[in-house]
Amino acid sequence: MTRLTPAPPPGKLIDSPPFKVNAKKELANPVLRKNLRFATHTIRAKRRLRVSEVGEEAWQQLRDAAAEIKDRVARHLDTYLLQLEETLTAKGAVVHWARDAAEANQIVVDLVKAKQVQDVVKIKSMVTQEIDLNESLEANGVAAWETDLAELIVQLGHDRPSHILVPAIHRNRSEVREIFLREMGRYGTPAPADLSNDPPVLAAAARTHLRNKFLAAKVAISGGNFAIAETGTLVIVESEGNGRMCLTLPETLISVVGIEKVLPTFDDLEVFLQLLPRSSTAERMNPYTSMWSGITPGDGPQELHVVLVDNGRTQALADEIGRPALRCIRCSACLNICPVYERVGGHAYGSVYPGPIGIALTPQLRGIKSVIDKSLPFACSLCNACADVCPVQIPLPEIIVHNRNRVAEAKQSERRPHLETTAVGAMTWVWKNPKHWEKMLKLAGLSGKALAALRVQSLGPLPPPISAWSNARDLPAPPAQSFREWWKRNREGAQ
Amino acid sequence: MNTAKDVILTRIKSALADVPSAPIEEDAPVTWEYGKVAEMPAILDVFVDALEDYKATVYRVSAAEVPKTVVKALKSKGAHSVVLPAGLEASWREAIHHAKIGIHDDEPPLTAPQLNEIDAVVTASRISIASTGTIVLDHTPDQGRRALTLVPDIHVCVVAADSVVSDVPEAVAKLKASITAGQPLTFISGGSATSDIELQRVEGVHGPRKLLVVLAE
Amino acid sequence: MSQPGDGIRVALFATCINDVMFPNTPKAVVKLLERLGCTVDFPFGQTCCGQMFTNTGYYKEGLTTVHTYVDAFERYDYIVAPSGSCVGAVRHQHPMLAEWAGDELLLARVCKLVPRTFDLSEFLVDVLGVTDVGAFFPHKVTYHATCHSLRVTKVGERPYQLLQAVRGLDFVELPSDEAGLPTAEECCGFGGTFSLKNPDVSVAMVSEKVRNILATGAEYVTAGDNSCLMNIGGLLHRQKAPVKAIHLAEILASTEEDAA
Numbered sequence: 001m002t003r004l005t006p007a008p009p010p011g012k013l014i015d016s017p018p019f020k021v022n023a024k025k026e027l028a029n030p031v032l033r034k035n036l037r038f039a040t041h042t043i044r045a046k047r048r049l050r051v052s053e054v055g056e057e058a059w060q061q062l063r064d065a066a067a068e069i070k071d072r073v074a075r076h077l078d079t080y081l082l083q084l085e086e087t088l089t090a091k092g093a094v095v096h097w098a099r100d101a102a103e104a105n106q107i108v109v110d111l112v113k114a115k116q117v118q119d120v121v122k123i124k125s126m127v128t129q130e131i132d133l134n135e136s137l138e139a140n141g142v143a144a145w146e147t148d149l150a151e152l153i154v155q156l157g158h159d160r161p162s163h164i165l166v167p168a169i170h171r172n173r174s175e176v177r178e179i180f181l182r183e184m185g186r187y188g189t190p191a192p193a194d195l196s197n198d199p200p201v202l203a204a205a206a207r208t209h210l211r212n213k214f215l216a217a218k219v220a221i222s223g224g225n226f227a228i229a230e231t232g233t234l235v236i237v238e239s240e241g242n243g244r245m246c247l248t249l250p251e252t253l254i255s256v257v258g259i260e261k262v263l264p265t266f267d268d269l270e271v272f273l274q275l276l277p278r279s280s281t282a283e284r285m286n287p288y289t290s291m292w293s294g295i296t297p298g299d300g301p302q303e304l305h306v307v308l309v310d311n312g313r314t315q316a317l318a319d320e321i322g323r324p325a326l327r328c329i330r331c332s333a334c335l336n337i338c339p340v341y342e343r344v345g346g347h348a349y350g351s352v353y354p355g356p357i358g359i360a361l362t363p364q365l366r367g368i369k370s371v372i373d374k375s376l377p378f379a380c381s382l383c384n385a386c387a388d389v390c391p392v393q394i395p396l397p398e399i400i401v402h403n404r405n406r407v408a409e410a411k412q413s414e415r416r417p418h419l420e421t422t423a424v425g426a427m428t429w430v431w432k433n434p435k436h437w438e439k440m441l442k443l444a445g446l447s448g449k450a451l452a453a454l455r456v457q458s459l460g461p462l463p464p465p466i467s468a469w470s471n472a473r474d475l476p477a478p479p480a481q482s483f484r485e486w487w488k489r490n491r492e493g494a495q
Numbered sequence: 496m497n498t499a500k501d502v503i504l505t506r507i508k509s510a511l512a513d514v515p516s517a518p519i520e521e522d523a524p525v526t527w528e529y530g531k532v533a534e535m536p537a538i539l540d541v542f543v544d545a546l547e548d549y550k551a552t553v554y555r556v557s558a559a560e561v562p563k564t565v566v567k568a569l570k571s572k573g574a575h576s577v578v579l580p581a582g583l584e585a586s587w588r589e590a591i592h593h594a595k596i597g598i599h600d601d602e603p604p605l606t607a608p609q610l611n612e613i614d615a616v617v618t619a620s621r622i623s624i625a626s627t628g629t630i631v632l633d634h635t636p637d638q639g640r641r642a643l644t645l646v647p648d649i650h651v652c653v654v655a656a657d658s659v660v661s662d663v664p665e666a667v668a669k670l671k672a673s674i675t676a677g678q679p680l681t682f683i684s685g686g687s688a689t690s691d692i693e694l695q696r697v698e699g700v701h702g703p704r705k706l707l708v709v710l711a712e
Numbered sequence: 713m714s715q716p717g718d719g720i721r722v723a724l725f726a727t728c729i730n731d732v733m734f735p736n737t738p739k740a741v742v743k744l745l746e747r748l749g750c751t752v753d754f755p756f757g758q759t760c761c762g763q764m765f766t767n768t769g770y771y772k773e774g775l776t777t778v779h780t781y782v783d784a785f786e787r788y789d790y791i792v793a794p795s796g797s798c799v800g801a802v803r804h805q806h807p808m809l810a811e812w813a814g815d816e817l818l819l820a821r822v823c824k825l826v827p828r829t830f831d832l833s834e835f836l837v838d839v840l841g842v843t844d845v846g847a848f849f850p851h852k853v854t855y856h857a858t859c860h861s862l863r864v865t866k867v868g869e870r871p872y873q874l875l876q877a878v879r880g881l882d883f884v885e886l887p888s889d890e891a892g893l894p895t896a897e898e899c900c901g902f903g904g905t906f907s908l909k910n911p912d913v914s915v916a917m918v919s920e921k922v923r924n925i926l927a928t929g930a931e932y933v934t935a936g937d938n939s940c941l942m943n944i945g946g947l948l949h950r951q952k953a954p955v956k957a958i959h960l961a962e963i964l965a966s967t968e969e970d971a972a
Contacts, residue, residue, distance in 0.1 A: 241703075287684050299679060434759055
């Protein structure tokens with residue numbers, strides 16, 4: 001069967017190889033590294049500027065408030081979801097509940113099919129990426145068109161997003177130009193033949209390509225940045241206006257929303273509308289924010305469906321250490337500051353959520369069964385830079401270490417020998433008792449003496465597992481005398 | 496019976512076994528002071544600076560000058576046709592009419608393709624936020640339904656000086672009434688823009704690419 | 713002549729990596745603190761802060777080192793370590809592990825030790841109240857902030873203040889990146905077992921750190937953590953680069969007599 005939309009790369013994200021393998025592949029791509037470095041460093045500096053405009057103290061107060069509001073939501077999620085359902089329903093929306101990705105996809109497919117349309121337009125949405133909605137629609141004969149510029153670049157490029165906010169961050173202008181020239185004509189209005197690689201020209205080509213799709217669309221699919229329980233209001237924060245097109249012109253709107261996106265009151269928005277734009281695109285305010293409460297007669301879609309998705313969120317909620325990961329507002333400040341993300345990009349993570357939030361959240365949502373999910377918590381040097389920039393103060397390093405603990409305990413419970421668990425067992429014996437440690441130090445001193453006799457001051461390439469270190473870095477040879485021994489000889493009397 | 500709903504609510508309840516059954520405000524206090532007005536002596540200057548930072552064109556005029564400034568703004572971008580919301584101030588409409596710019600009314604409602612053929616839209620606005628350079632529409636009759644301020648490429652927006660508030664909290668507090676009345680809201684901060692290609696900001700993608708603001712003092 | 717450390721008894725927490733690999737650093741701490749008037753003890757019961765276990769997910773094993781630490785240092789009012797990272801582990805991971813184990817008694821003991829455990833730079837500046845420690849080090853030196861000193865233990869400007877007061881020292885800042893942000897604050901890629909579990913990313917990170925260090929033209933790169941310096945120094949050595957890695961304590965301990 002011929003496809004309606006460009007095919008993404010084959011396979012499912014959860015079946016990805018472990019992070020280390022993916023990272024090695026991505027590191028070998030110099031164009032990718034250059035694109036990523038430029039983009040992440042640029043946005044880091046801009047974010048810092050926008051935050052400094054608010055002032056350190058005021059910014060911290062906003063972060064405190066955001067964390068408190070989000071914790072309130074998490075700790076009383078059932079109450080707020082029921083309230084949201086009630087207010088939405090009262091304002092003419094139909095609320096659906098989905099336990100997992102399959103159920104959410106089925107709900108959307110059924111709604112779209114009932115409208116007898118072949119095409120839907122989409123606003124960039126992380127949760128629909130997470131449930132892989134586009135492929136479900138494709139399998140059911142419906143073409144879902146991404147309308148955010150970056151998502152369009154990704155879709156037309158037969159690619160996957162590599163960043164939460166800037167999904168085509170791994171592409172530079174020349175690559176975008178090539179993709180537009182090659183693919184646009186196959187799926188609608190072609191790009192002009194004389195297309196240059198100037199970003200305004202490329203953006204104009206996207207405008208032209210999508211305009212007819214917007215004007216003809218009968219059904220749109222969106223996510224939601226916030227859902228206000230008190231008023232039944234959905235909020236979408238965006239830049240380009242593609243969101244407004246989707247939210248305004250079609251007759252039917254289907255909004256797919258993670259259950260953690262609910263906020264108690266409309267007033268709570270004053271906190272998040274200050275934090276989100278500065279943390280994400282590093283603007284004082286994003287160009288467009290749309291808010292709508294159910295159906296407005298004579299204005300916009302006259303049929304609104306809201307699909308509330310669990311898909312692992314209640315699992316994260318049940319983990320008291322993992323729970324704060326549900327505060328995430330998908331700003332991607334943590335990706336932009338992360339030294340690991342900066343070097344490997346989003347594709348290495350095998351999840352729609354890459355970077356620090358990805359390795360904190362994904363193993364919470366999906367568990368730690370697959371090889372990629374087992375490896376994700378270790379894709380981090382624990383530099384803590386993410387914790388400092390997170391606008392909702394998710395203790396990312398703590399959750400990452402906690403996920404490591406889950407992996408380590410699973411490994412230990414397997415009851416088959418691992419190099420790592422054996423080494424950890426041996427070192428526990430060494431460090432548990434200072435007498436054992438002293439023996440170890442003597443051994444090291446002896447080897448140090450032996451090496452000194454051979455005039456070896458430094459160790460070059462060594463066999464595995466030390467090769468992971470020594471392939472690129474030397475290791476100093478241990479000195480003949482440990483500090484402890486020195487102290488004994490020189491200071492024993494001082495004690 | 497909605498089984499998915501029941502299952503999810505049961506999952507949530509069991510996930511939150513550690514949460515005591517105290518009132519929400521006690522269990523999870525929020526210490527934030529809502530709706531605070533920011534100190535801002537030169538509020539209109541801050542607003543205009545922020546707008547211009549987004550590359551919007553700003554006209555600062557007296558209330559009496561608004562009609563002719565609206566016409567001037569439309570002409571500056573070469574608009575030949577304009578859609579006007581039903582509740583627009585009569586004197587603005589009259590000035591546009593005199594300037595021989597083709598006026599379209601939204602009664603009966605224009606289709607999206609029809610709107611796509613119109614150059615411009617002129618509207619009032621509900622509230623503006625100085626610190627962020629944001630204009631908020633609540634789509635009441637002097638602003639029209641959302642599609643009017645979306646499809647045409649030029650948006651001339653009149654902002655009354657006394658509708659400009661300091662910062663986001665003050666605005667959100669005042670907009671609650673519009674939400675309660677069932678109105679949708681559109682926050683506009685400059686024109687449509689994207690930073691999706693190499694994080695270089697490009698003004699103008701799908702929304703109106705030209706935003707002209709007439710600030711009536 | 714009175715000294716800022718007069719009457720102050722300090723327990724030196726050498727840290728395991730220094731004990732076995734970098735004894736010159738704790739020796740320098742002893743020399744420096746004694747020069748400033750302190751009495752220095754080295755409790756033999758100490759081993760490791762346990763962060764290698766904890767950070768790799770082995771909490772049960774990390775917990776054993778919490779016990780060792782508490783047993784070794786409980787009787788001291790001031791515990792000083794030449795490591796922002798190990799001090800960070802004591803402050804944040806030890807209480808976490810005690811809580812994780814549900815061991816109230818241990819938690820109470822840990823919480824008493826947390827405010828008494830200092831990174832060397834904190835102890836000098838905050839407790840002894842000195843930034844000029846009488847050091848002499850006539851070399852061009854750059855400083856890598858190290859993630860845990862900067863963002864976990866939050867030593868802030870203290871190392872800079874201490875370095876700037878060293879006589880003869882020509883301080884040169886690590887360069888800013890192209891967007892104007894300080895690269896001194898960027899991770900060197902060590903990350904404990906991260907450097908073994910994700911060696912390719914780790915090496916990519918340290919390569920950039922080394923490039924930035926070389927760009928300064930410094931003779932020495934210093935930091936408050938020998939683990940990061942072992943990573944940076946390991947690549948410098950492999951590249952036969954003319955820059956040596958040296959712990960901050962060793963610079964601060966140096967005097968004119970050493971130079972002579």
